[in-house]
Amino acid sequence: MIHKHGKGKSIKMAGVPGPVRYLVIKKTRAIITSIKHLIRDIVRMRAASSGGYACYTCGKVFRDWHDLQSGHCEHGGRNINDSTILYARDVNLDNLRAQCPYCNFYGSKNEKFKAKLKKEIGPTRFDWMQLWNRQTGWRPSFREMAEMKLKLSLMRNFLKNDDPMDMEIATAMVEEYQQELYSGGK
Secondary structure (H helix, E strand, O other): OEEEOOOOOOEEEOOOOHHHHHHHHHHHHHHHHHHHHHHHHHHHHOOEEOOEEEOOOOOOEEOOHHHOEEEEOOOOOOOOOOOOOOOHHHHOOOOEEEEOHHHHHHOOOHHHHHHHHHHHHOHHHHHHHHHHHOOOOOOOOHHHHHHHHHHHHHHHHHHHOOOHHHHHHHHHHHHHHHHHHHHOOO
16 A cells, blocks of 8 residues: 655555555656646646637637636645646546636636536536545546556547547547546446
8 A cells, every 4th residue: 555654755655665665656646746737737728719729718719729728616625736646626627727827826716616517517516526536535446547548548648639529529528538537447
């Protein structure tokens, strides 16, 4: 079992020899970083509109999806760049929308974000999302993370294409991903 002992301290694994522990930690960090990057890209690519890519909160349109950031409706208050753990709120696509840097960091528009999101996904799903995001015991296994990475890679590849059929497939994949996430992968 992997344990994080505060910021900047090492990860300890009970009963695992040093070289093996190092490889497990290295692989785990790599896959977690990959998943976070894939999710960030998917969130920003999904903001496509007819004139470019729009900020979810203020509606400002950008020419390139790279100019947007992945904003959270529910913030965890933890270090988002922590590569040793994958939090529920970071992989929940219901919780994430593309935002311009101003709205994501400086704008105090989180209430607007929440109200708009609640209207978009419905109050029942919004309440379920909030409950799910606050889980502290959710810890995917390495295999579950590898499967998640594969699905997210496929989604991102479909979203990269301008083909409407690919966009439709990606939208269906996002919905399936969310349902699997909420049901515990069953």
